[in-house]
Amino acid sequence: MTMAGHKHIDEVTGVETTGHVWDGDLCELNKPLPKWWLYVFYACCMWAFGYWMVYPAWPTLTGYTQGYLGYSQRAAVTAEINAAKAAQDTYRQAIANTPITEVKGKEDLMQFAMAGGAAAFGDNCSGCHGRGAQGAAGYPNLNDDDWIWGGSVEQIEYTIAHGIRNGADEARNSAMPRFGLDGILEPAVISDVANYVRSLSGSEQVDAAAAERGKATFAEQCAACHAEDGKGNQEMGAPNLSDAIWLYGGSQEAVTQSIVTGRGGAMPAWATRLDPVTVKMLAVYVHSLGGGK
Numbered sequence: 001m002t003m004a005g006h007k008h009i010d011e012v013t014g015v016e017t018t019g020h021v022w023d024g025d026l027c028e029l030n031k032p033l034p035k036w037w038l039y040v041f042y043a044c045c046m047w048a049f050g051y052w053m054v055y056p057a058w059p060t061l062t063g064y065t066q067g068y069l070g071y072s073q074r075a076a077v078t079a080e081i082n083a084a085k086a087a088q089d090t091y092r093q094a095i096a097n098t099p100i101t102e103v104k105g106k107e108d109l110m111q112f113a114m115a116g117g118a119a120a121f122g123d124n125c126s127g128c129h130g131r132g133a134q135g136a137a138g139y140p141n142l143n144d145d146d147w148i149w150g151g152s153v154e155q156i157e158y159t160i161a162h163g164i165r166n167g168a169d170e171a172r173n174s175a176m177p178r179f180g181l182d183g184i185l186e187p188a189v190i191s192d193v194a195n196y197v198r199s200l201s202g203s204e205q206v207d208a209a210a211a212e213r214g215k216a217t218f219a220e221q222c223a224a225c226h227a228e229d230g231k232g233n234q235e236m237g238a239p240n241l242s243d244a245i246w247l248y249g250g251s252q253e254a255v256t257q258s259i260v261t262g263r264g265g266a267m268p269a270w271a272t273r274l275d276p277v278t279v280k281m282l283a284v285y286v287h288s289l290g291g292g293k
Helices: 035-054 073-097 107-124 153-162 187-200 208-221 252-261 276-289
Strands: 017-022 026-029
Touching: 073 107, 073 276, 107 276, 153 276, 187 208, 187 252
Parallel strands: none
Antiparallel strands: 017 026
């Protein structure tokens, strides 16, 4: 027990108590905080006060306190970005002045173009062609060196710059007849042609009799674009049908659907969205994926 104005000392520890008693005999020792803890606390207070004085810290009605140094993280990041752009300008200008066919022969430019092209591909092309450029149904695989509109780096650059079937005058443009939807061929004949087309790439699941019937129709209706041997024509954007690489799938159903509807995907003209150097770097990067031509 304690009395007003009198200190109470705990008999066991010899330490003064706070004077509070619970349940008749439960007391709280009045032990001060460790000195080291107090010193650290005071140091933190001093550091915080110094930080408030030196750096931006407190919001105000019209902005925030600027601090003695006037530091701005936004300004620092902007300066870093500008410095990075300035460092890139030398390479970008060199790429702009170098014919695209000669970039590969200059190691420093090639490394820069590959890095820039990969970044641009991830931002702009991967949504359709995939992060690994593996493609999907209707979106070409860019790793297999099978090119619809040509695989030279110049041809790839033109395709990227002007796009495909997007309505622009410079765009790559081709149209396959809708043999089924427009009633050009009967369903049975289309099925025969699909079997023949699949036989060109060595498919084992082909109706041989149907393929033989479809051969004459192919020669009459399809060979003008795809060639008599089915190897296609890159100048016309007519795919090679003999290599077992299929844009929309190589099953009987998929090939039949392609003949019925004609298909015909579109690609944006990236020259209207990206600067010429970025388009050139993209072409170099895409050309490298499949080995190019």
